[in-house]
Every structure is written in C-alpha cells, then in structure tokens.
Amino acid sequence: MNYNKSPLNYIGGKYKMLPKIMKFFPRQINVMYDLFAGGCDVCTNIIANQIYANDINFFVIDIYKTFQNMSITELLEAIEQIISCWNLSKTNEGGYHALREHYNARPIPQRDPLELYVLVCYSFNYQFRFNNSQDYNNPFGRDRSCFNATMRENLIIFHRKLNKIKFSSDDFRDLDLHFLGQGDFLYADPPYRITTASYNDGKRGFKGWGVEDDLALFDLLDQLDAQGVRFALSNVTHHKGEKNEELMRWKRRYHTHRINYNYANSNYQAKKNGLATKEVLITNY
Numbered sequence: 217m218n219y220n221k222s223p224l225n226y227i228g229g230k231y232k233m234l235p236k237i238m239k240f241f242p243r244q245i246n247v248m249y250d251l252f253a254g255g256c257d258v259c260t261n262i263i264a265n266q267i268y269a270n271d272i273n274f275f276v277i278d279i280y281k282t283f284q285n286m287s288i289t290e291l292l293e294a295i296e297q298i299i300s301c302w303n304l305s306k307t308n309e310g311g312y313h314a315l316r317e318h319y320n321a322r323p324i325p326q327r328d329p330l331e332l333y334v335l336v337c338y339s340f341n342y343q344f345r346f347n348n349s350q351d352y353n354n355p356f357g358r359d360r361s362c363f364n365a366t367m368r369e370n371l372i373i374f375h376r377k378l379n380k381i382k383f384s385s386d387d388f389r390d391l392d393l394h395f396l397g398q399g400d401f402l403y404a405d406p407p408y409r410i411t412t413a414s415y416n417d418g419k420r421g422f423k424g425w426g427v428e429d430d431l432a433l434f435d436l437l438d439q440l441d442a443q444g445v446r447f448a449l450s451n452v453t454h455h456k457g458e459k460n461e462e463l464m465r466w467k468r469r470y471h472t473h474r475i476n477y478n479y480a481n482s483n484y485q486a487k488k489n490g491l492a493t494k495e496v497l498i499t500n501y
Contacts, residue, residue, distance in 0.1 A: 219261045223371035224276065224333075225342035226255030230405060230450070234261060236475050237497050242446055246399035251388055252406050256280065260377040264401070267381045274385035275352075276344060278329040281383055288375045291330075292368070298334045299363060309356045312338050320351040337363040389432055396445045405450040406433055410458040411493075427462060434466045441470075441500045450475075454494040473497040 219234045230237065234257060241262065248264035250256070253271045271277055283291060298304075302315040312335070319331045332352060336342055338361050339354040347353045384391070388406075396402065407425035433449075440447050453464050475495040 219257075220373045220377070221370050222255035222257050222260065223367055223374050224255045224279075224336065224344075226257075226276070227343060228405065228407070229255040229257050231255070231257040233475065233495075234258070237448070237450065238262070240473050240497055240499060241403075241448060242401050242501065244399070245401045247396060247401070249393065249396060249400070249402040251391075251402060251404040253277075253383075254405065256374075256381075258403055258405070259381060260374060268384070269381050270384045270386060270388070270391065272385060272387055273344065275329070275332060275346070277383050277385040279333050280378065280381075282329040282333075283371075283375055284378045284381075284383075288372055291371070291375065294330055295334060295363060298331060304334070304338050304362070306338075306357075306359050306362050309358060312356045316352060324350060334363065337361065337367060388436065393436070393440065393445075394443070396440065396443060398444045400445050402437075402440055402445055402447045403450075404433065404437065404447065406430075408452045408455070408460075410455045410460050411452065430460070430462050434462070437500070446501045447499065449498040450495070451498070452493055452495050454492070456493070457491045467496070467498045471499045471501070473499065 217235070219231065221231050222229060238258075238261070245262065245264040246266070248259060248262055248267045250259035250267070250269045253259055253269035254273075254276070256269055259267050259269045269277075269280070286294065298315070302311045304311050304315070315331065316335055319327055319335060322328075335352060336344060336354070338357055339345075340357040340361065341354075342357070342361055343354050345352070345354040388404075393402070406429070409425050409427065409430055437447050437449060451460065451463055453460055453467075473496065475497055
C-alpha cells in the first residue's frame with residue numbers, strides 16, 4: 217500500500233512508520249479519532265466514515281483549517297504570493313527573517329496561518345518551534361529548505377483528504393469522547409515522556425509532558441475500553457537507558473506489539489548495552 221506524506225515535516229510524525237503500525241489497525245472503522253494528530257500522517261491515510269483530528273498545538277490546527285477553507289488553486293496561489301512578496305529562496309536568509317518578524321509582530325489571533333506554513337517550508341528541518349512567548353523562532357534552512365515540487369505535490373494530495381476531517385485543538389482531558397462506541401477507533405500518539413523531542417521539553421511555547429499526563433491518558437484509554445471503543449497507543453518503553461515504568465505496568469492489561477524502527481540512536485553499541493529505543497503499539501483488541 218502506498219501512503220501519502222503530510223506537507224508538514226512535523227516532529228514525531230509517523231509517515232515512515234505507517235506500514236509497521238497500520239497493519240495492526242482495525243479493517244472496518246466507523247469514526248476514527250486521532251487524539252494527537254501532529255502532521256496528520258495517520259488520519260489522512262486511514263479509511264473511516266468520519267474522522268476527527270485533535271492537537272493541542274493550535275498553530276498547526278489553524279493551518280489545516282485554513283487549507284480546508286480554500287480550493288487547492290486558491291491555496292497554491294496564496295502560497296506563491298507570500299513566497300514572491302518576501303523573495304524567499306534557499307539562500308535569502310534576510311527575506312526569511314523579515315517574514316518571521318512580520319508574522320510574530322501581530323497578536324496571536326491575527327497571525328496568518330499560511331504565512332506560518334510558508335515559514336516552516338523555508339526553516340531548518342521544516343520544524344514548528346516556538347519560544348515561551350509563542351513566537352515562531354525556528355532558524356533559516358539555508359541551502360536545504362524551500363517549498364519545492366515534492367512539497368507542492370504532497371500538499372495537493374493532502375488537501376484532497378481534508379474534506380471529511382473535523383479539527384480541534386484541545387487538551388485531551390477537555391475532550392468529550394462519550395459519543396464514541398462500538399465500531400469506532402481512537403489512535404493516540406502522545407509526546408513520549410522519556411525522550412527529549414522539542415515538543416516534549418516545555419521550552420517551545422507549549423507545556424511539556426510528564427508522568428501526570430501519561431497517567432491521565434491511560435485513564436482515558438481505560439474509559440474508552442469500557443465504552444467498547446477500540447484504541448491503539450504508540451509509545452516507547454525504553455530509551456537511552458530510561459524506562460517508562462508507568463507505561464510498562466499499565467500495558468499489561470492490553471496487547472503489546474513491538475514496532476521495529478531504526479532510530480538514529482539505536483546503533484550496535486546501544487543495543488549491546490540495552491540502551492536502544494523500544495517502540496511499541498498497545499491495542500485493546
């Protein structure tokens with residue numbers, strides 16, 4: 217099966233892992249709920265009658281909503297207009313910084329999601345990164361990043377998938393999921409507490425992820441299990457010598473699938489010393 221890639225290189229994105237995790241997903245799904253949608257690699261590659269996608273990062277959700285409200289022609293024209301207006305290229309760092317300053321100068325509710333998307337396209341490693349004032353602060357991606365033909369094609373395909381998705385940007389604790397039941401499926405890919413991803417350190421303008429968050433999520437998944445909702449949780453049990461003991465205890469009541477993924481830090485020496493990252497998918501079916 218061919219999977220479509222998100223036009224956003226979102227940290228923690230699951231595109232490369234889709235063949236390894238989606239083979240464990242239910243074949244028939246009525247309502248699918250992507251609880252920590254991120255780059256939407258999962259929810260735009262799944263077949264369901266209705267799809268919900270949530271992420272606490274309202275900046276990225278606002279981008280998706282903006283995409284939804286425009287035709288693909290309007291969207292591509294608007295992106296090209298921003299690129300032309302600021303003379304963006306792989307080498308024009310001044311133009312990038314000028315657009316970033318222009319974007320951050322506005323109050324958050326008035327910021328243009330498309331300007332943010334274009335900034336991400338020309339930033340280092342295409343990352344979403346914000347400071348504690350929630351100003352976008354990712355550096356310029358010199359000689360590497362731009363809105364290229366591949367990103368354009370990914371965006372066109374991605375845009376076609378958005379019409380059936382309902383987006384929200386809430387803390388998972390604030391969501392009312394009681395409407396989910398038999399035949400429905402929820403996928404959870406939260407920040408991994410024992411890793412050091414930039415979305416997890418609490419230094420990028422968004423709250424970090426701690427033990428209390430893990431436990432609250434486990435409680436929610438237990439509740440969904442009692443409702444008859446099928447769920448799948450992605451996480452890691454081991455990373456660089458650390459263990460997520462709470463996860464390891466909780467998962468005993470469900471089914472654990474080891475996901476073999478070649479993390480950059482999982483070299484031979486790390487594996488030999490028992491320090492390799494161990495990715496798992498936990499399901500209640």
